[in-house]
Amino acid sequence: MTDPLAPLLADGVIDEVVARLKSGKEADVWLVRHGSEIVVAKVYKAREARSFRNNAAYKEGRQVRSSRTQRAIDRGSRFGRAAAEDAWKAKESDALYRLHAAGVRVPRPVLFYEGVLLMEVVVDAHGHPAPRLVDAPIPREQAAAVYADLRRQAVGMLACDLIHGDLSPYNVLVGSNGPVVIDLPQVVGAAHNSQAEAFFLRDLHNIHRFCASIDPALQAAQGDGREIWRAYVRRELTADFVPTGRNPEPQRHRRPEGHHRRDGPRDGPGPARPRGGAHPQQGPRVHTGATPLRAHPGAGSNRAPPEVIRVVRLEPPRKGAAGGADGAASVGNGRRRRRRGRRHR
Numbered sequence: 001m002t003d004p005l006a007p008l009l010a011d012g013v014i015d016e017v018v019a020r021l022k023s024g025k026e027a028d029v030w031l032v033r034h035g036s037e038i039v040v041a042k043v044y045k046a047r048e049a050r051s052f053r054n055n056a057a058y059k060e061g062r063q064v065r066s067s068r069t070q071r072a073i074d075r076g077s078r079f080g081r082a083a084a085e086d087a088w089k090a091k092e093s094d095a096l097y098r099l100h101a102a103g104v105r106v107p108r109p110v111l112f113y114e115g116v117l118l119m120e121v122v123v124d125a126h127g128h129p130a131p132r133l134v135d136a137p138i139p140r141e142q143a144a145a146v147y148a149d150l151r152r153q154a155v156g157m158l159a160c161d162l163i164h165g166d167l168s169p170y171n172v173l174v175g176s177n178g179p180v181v182i183d184l185p186q187v188v189g190a191a192h193n194s195q196a197e198a199f200f201l202r203d204l205h206n207i208h209r210f211c212a213s214i215d216p217a218l219q220a221a222q223g224d225g226r227e228i229w230r231a232y233v234r235r236e237l238t239a240d241f242v243p244t245g246r247n248p249e250p251q252r253h254r255r256p257e258g259h260h261r262r263d264g265p266r267d268g269p270g271p272a273r274p275r276g277g278a279h280p281q282q283g284p285r286v287h288t289g290a291t292p293l294r295a296h297p298g299a300g301s302n303r304a305p306p307e308v309i310r311v312v313r314l315e316p317p318r319k320g321a322a323g324g325a326d327g328a329a330s331v332g333n334g335r336r337r338r339r340r341g342r343r344h345r
Contacts, residue, residue, distance in 0.1 A: 004115065005017055014041065015035070016033040017032050018030070018038060026185060027042045027185075028045065031121065038121060039119060041118055042116065042117040043115075046085075089117075090112060092183075099156070099162065102156060102160050102239065103156060105180050132170055132172065133169040133174055136174040140215050143212075147212075147221070150207045151207070151208075151228075152242075158190055158237060159238060161190045162187050162190060163190050164184060164188075168207070169207070200229055201226065223245070
């Protein structure tokens with residue numbers, strides 16, 4: 001007699017332990033009698049006995065109802081560790097009730113009692129316990145249908161904001177009514193886990209790779225996961241969503257028509273420069289000569305009006321003044337004299 005089932009026998013929850021069905025990395029599965037039916041009793045192993053221990057990424061975003069218990073879990077106290085284990089075990093039961101109600105093909109939950117999950121026995125067409133997908137002989141002509149069915153189950157889970165997190169041919173049973181998804185204690189909340197997209201893509205990739213190994217024509221569906229996830233992010237995903245098979249590349253951001261950079265309109269590979277050699281960001285240059293300046297290249301567009309550029313004409317040097325550099329100096333001295341004269345008026 002196994003100790004975890006003793007409380008269920010003592011309390012009359014189960015009437016008989018029939019046989020041990022299998023042992024997995026997370027739990028032992030037993031066949032037990034519950035009232036008038038035979039059901040599965042899933043007995044979870046202690047954390048130190050589980051081969052699947054690194055579950056921190058799966059627990060991200062999970063919360064318990066009691067704030068005191070949540071603080072203890074966050075601190076990692078002895079009470080917190082025990083509470084985290086209880087929450088880990090109860091998570092599969094919660095997910096099964098939610099998914100079964102939503103129409104996802106999972107085992108029907110019966111009862112969760114003292115850390116033991118009771119659920120229906122998944123059977124094949126002959127009434128025997130159903131084999132795992134990895135152990136079942138799948139004909140090539142049925143591989144596409146199996147993939148489409150399991151993709152629909154994954155979409156239904158995501159529509160409930162849940163991701164299996166460890167979906168593979170080892171966690172699928174070939175039942176009499178179609179593939180059944182099992183083993184969900186590591187279920188991930190799609191809206192509260194930063195790695196949710198990676199978990200979902202990995203789940204669907206595992207199923208796609210297995211089915212494509214039977215029917216290579218399924219290689220064309222390898223982009224389904226990203227299309228499904230885009231629909232989920234855009235809030236367009238429903239339980240009956242079917243990917244189109246097209247996997248368009250993400251479009252690059254394009255500027256609207258008529259939009260230009262701040263440094264002026266482009267006439268070629270680089271920013272346009274006004275005549276005279278100055279860059280627009282360096283401010284206006286003073287042009288000399290008698291010819292008026294042409295209109296700014298941006299004139300008439302939706303841009304702000306260009307800065308007013310003052311045109312200064314060079315005056316001929318006065319009599320007796322030297323040319324060249326001296327002439328330029330006399331022009332500068334003349335400007336200073338005119339400015340001083342205006343101040344004294």
